Amino acid sequence: MQITYEQLQQIYNRKGYNFFDRGSYNLNIFGIRSDNPLVDEFNDFIGLAYRDVSRNKIVHLFNATTKPGLYWLKQKTGSVNGTAILIPGQYKSCWTLGFHKGYQALTQKAIGVFNIWRDNDMDGDLDTSGQVFSDVTGLNLHTTSFKNDVEKVGAYSAGCQVIQDDLDFNIFLAVVIKSSMIYGSVFSYTLFELNDF
Template sequence: MRGLTITPKLLLSAMGLSKYTVFEGELNLNIIGIRSDNTRANTFNDLICVLYQQNGEWQLKQYKATTDAGIYWRKHPMNVDGTAVLVAGQHLGLWTFGYHQGKYKALVQNKPVLVLRDNDKNEDLQTDGSQAELQSGYFGINCHRAGEHVESKLVGKWSAGCQVIADPRDYEEFISLCEQSAARYGTIFSYTLLEQNQIKRNKEDV
């Protein structure tokens, strides 16, 4: 994310300011998405971060990702009500292990979630709840990878609302961390989606 250096301290500050739960303990994962201010892009310009403690020290992994649907699905929504846009905030217990489209191990939706429905069928994705319809339910908002072999540069059809990691090597590391965490804490994972401006707002305070 251009012009923004993400650190454990910065993320912990942003989480604290919003009064979100921070999971502590060895390999107890905080999965945190950061949505770029540029929601028109069809690139992997967002981040999925994994913040966790190891030997009492905070560790941070960062992966290029998208938290938004690709342009194809913005113009051709899968749902008649419009393209799904996951609402920013903390989604406790959102995911569990499963298989994305029945093909490979992923984090799949475990409980109802709040999304916006953007139905103007243009490239500009609405992320403001005052300008788009809100819906709660099971919409297949998963966390998965893009291509199987190489890093993807364009989102295209890879996301219709899911949280998608661009590089399959990053994804393998991510899933491995989830498996290690699950051995200690169980197979339910929470997800916190922050907007880039929430990080910027905290930058001067840490």
């Protein structure tokens, strides 16, 4: 998938979302959820859109999942109410630069910043409707493994937004850290669906 900075900005504007464009490294962190019904695949994207120090418009897209893995959908639920599935939308000031399992990542800033569905039937399929919850904790943006190539989502996401490849994640994190030095360590996230494009 390819998308330009201008196209992305238009989609943000069309949906009434804030698009950050006031200076260099003013980040727009976003996800694009595919319409592919297969679970346990890295068939979504996580992206960054920003201007560099020369005001060039930059868009990065990384293979990712915005959905929980099969482990949490079939073997174990992340909560008594079910496994978290993030609802598409814009979530302002939802993440802060912190640590996930010992390495730097984006971590949930507070309870109540996200809206989710909960999948509780353990049939292995995504339940993307029903009651909306905001009780999720630990919904972070991180990667899979710094030691192994990972092909399946598995237990790596119980609702977290996960970049598949650690090298891609390192690129993502380097930009996030540069941004944090200018604007602070709190970040917003916007989750789109593929049909928004």
